[in-house]
Amino acid sequence: MTTTARQPAGVPLLPGEDPNVVYPEEEKVPESELQGNARRYVQSALSIRYQDQPGVYVAGDLFVFYRMNDAEARLAPDIMVVFGAAESPPRPSWRVWREGGLTPDFVLEIASEGTVADDAGWKRDRYAAMAVKEYWRFDPQGGELIPELLVGEVLDATGEYQPLPVARDAAGILRGHSELLGLDLCVVGSELRLYDPVAGEWLRSHAESEAARSAAEARVAQLEARLRAAGIDPA
Numbered sequence: 728m729t730t731t732a733r734q735p736a737g738v739p740l741l742p743g744e745d746p747n748v749v750y751p752e753e754e755k756v757p758e759s760e761l762q763g764n765a766r767r768y769v770q771s772a773l774s775i776r777y778q779d780q781p782g783v784y785v786a787g788d789l790f791v792f793y794r795m796n797d798a799e800a801r802l803a804p805d806i807m808v809v810f811g812a813a814e815s816p817p818r819p820s821w822r823v824w825r826e827g828g829l830t831p832d833f834v835l836e837i838a839s840e841g842t843v844a845d846d847a848g849w850k851r852d853r854y855a856a857m858a859v860k861e862y863w864r865f866d867p868q869g870g871e872l873i874p875e876l877l878v879g880e881v882l883d884a885t886g887e888y889q890p891l892p893v894a895r896d897a898a899g900i901l902r903g904h905s906e907l908l909g910l911d912l913c914v915v916g917s918e919l920r921l922y923d924p925v926a927g928e929w930l931r932s933h934a935e936s937e938a939a940r941s942a943a944e945a946r947v948a949q950l951e952a953r954l955r956a957a958g959i960d961p962a
Contacts, residue, residue, distance in 0.1 A: 765918070855888055
């Protein structure tokens, strides 16, 4: 199912912008549980990381329209990060000409049987043409779709993608480093995880953060109960 929208009422048109062009806002594309789990984790973890940094925009499955008045000139990265974005309410889509010409800086595509060829083909070419600085691809099916499991590329001065190093560390974790994010993208078992090498911490999703908070509160409550049982006021 696809929802669409014309230019919102009260928003002034830019020079040359056609008010009658209808831009899709949302398109429901079936995804596997593995694909969805990876996408939700990365989007949530990055949203937490950048929640207090103005101008950093994190989105997942959001349409990016890269040519004015052409609703077919679009992509929907599984994960994208834009640096230098204007503060605004949640966007129904990313229209490059309305964002000061900004395109995603970081894109991650999570492979499926129906998208893996496009991810490595025409979409890769389009991301390069849009000057996406880092492009990563991950196979949530353990190498069935992408033999390398994790592929990272960086845009060079000529507008061509060059491979980023991805290798197993001493613990057997497949690891590549994103200079843009300051994070390691890691495959632990068959799961994609994000690691902060400066803080020495794995990034948590909102659900994982809440679970950790609840567990810590439960441990404190248990300790206080034992102290009271021993006649000690925990306060």
